[in-house]
Amino acid sequence: MEADEIYGLLDGQAFHMCGDEFSVAIGAQGWEITLYQPPSAQPELRYPKRRGKPPAALDPAFVERASQLLKVRARRMHAEVAADWPRLSTKPDQLGRLEHPLGGNRLAAKWYCLHCDGEHTGQAMADNLWHCTACGASPIDIFPEPFWEESSQPA
Numbered sequence: 001m002e003a004d005e006i007y008g009l010l011d012g013q014a015f016h017m018c019g020d021e022f023s024v025a026i027g028a029q030g031w032e033i034t035l036y037q038p039p040s041a042q043p044e045l046r047y048p049k050r051r052g053k054p055p056a057a058l059d060p061a062f063v064e065r066a067s068q069l070l071k072v073r074a075r076r077m078h079a080e081v082a083a084d085w086p087r088l089s090t091k092p093d094q095l096g097r098l099e100h101p102l103g104g105n106r107l108a109a110k111w112y113c114l115h116c117d118g119e120h121t122g123q124a125m126a127d128n129l130w131h132c133t134a135c136g137a138s139p140i141d142i143f144p145e146p147f148w149e150e151s152s153q154p155a
């Protein structure tokens with residue numbers, strides 16, 4: 001997927017917004033708000049340092065409006081991420097089971113995060129595009145059983 005870029009005006013301030021399937025960002029000179037792929041992610045406001053000029057803090061109301069624009073753009077990112085996934089990766093079956101989008105052909109109703117040990121329902125995984133809702137780990141860290149716990153117990 002190609003990154004795209006659009007330009008606009010918000011409260012008289014010129015901005016650009018760009019995005020690909022991993023993150024979307026809105027900004028202008030001196031500020032940038034980034035929103036990463038997990039639907040549970042929160043917008044992150046940054047003031048990149050420019051030589052010789054201390055950044056001017058933005059009006060919180062402006063930041064809120066810019067973040068709302070970014071969230072609208074993020075919906076397209078989320079749809080694009082899931083577009084190539086099997087149907088059972090985005091919608092659980094009648095038993096609440098899902099299939100991992102990156103393969104394995106395993107159906108499970110509970111999924112575990114290798115990163116933080118979190119336990120998640122299939123629906124929670126579908127809603128957050130297979131990112132851990134607790135720590136934000138990516139889909140490659142999500143497994144149908146916590147094999148790391150079994151291996152640490154005496155045989």
Ligand SMILES: [Zn+2]
Pocket residue numbers: 113114115116117118132133134135136137
């Ligand atoms: Zn986690």
